[in-house]
């Protein structure tokens with residue numbers, strides 16, 4: 001049987017990828033950001049997951065206003081990095097795990113949780129930046145990755161409660177898979193940020209820190225937070241944080257916090273990063 005052994009949350013800011021790809025990681029602005037992930041890279045290199053399920057949102061790269069799946073799972077054998085306007089990131093092609101992805105799709109859909117099945121998809125910074133932060137700059141990503149895209153770009157995004165329940169359904173799916181795989185699930189995006197309008201540049205560290213605390217200790221309650229509260233407190237793009245609840249729903253109620261990092265600013269956002277292990 002496969003197991004979800006740990007969860008990771010991380011911001012997926014595109015400028016982080018650009019800094020890394022452009023050789024700017026050691027510059028004074030970026031060095032503190034990457035320093036927050038050094039322990040994380042060592043942790044995941046030691047853990048050696050067999051598969052990563054990566055919850056992220058597409059930023060009008062694979063999808064557009066022509067088609068807006070609320071939840072979409074990538075079942076392809078591979079996913080090329082998307083061209084987001086300045087050429088694809090110089091990172092390895094992401095190899096999928098079609099067998100497990102199809103199993104999750106079947107299990108979750110028959111569990112009354114509809115997913116859009118995607119057999120061809122480019123993946124943008126939402127997926128590749130978290131891989132870079134956790135795995136560095138290898139010639140090939142060290143394990144297969146199953147993309148799980150959530151619509152947080154076009155209203156209405158799913159509620160935090162729905163995302164939390166999806167995480168629980170994904171856990172049931174993984175645990176009914178008949179191979180002894182060690183799975184880590186990533187929830188990405190956030191934290192507080194607003195990219196447009198009179199409040200552009202908004203950062204709310206008090207909200208962010210409380211969110212991190214609740215994510216660890218009181219996730220069921222955190223999942224009840226309404227959209228308007230994310231918008232008001234964390235800015236219009238802070239709604240990306242609902243994706244972290246998919247990750248948290250896939251873990252035990254009780255978890256062990258392995259690592260936490262919070263840093264302002266990275267581009268126009270607050271970077272939040274946490275690693276949680278399922279208690280044995």
Ligand SMILES: [Fe+2]
Nearest residue numbers: 012126189240
């Ligand atoms: Fe994003």
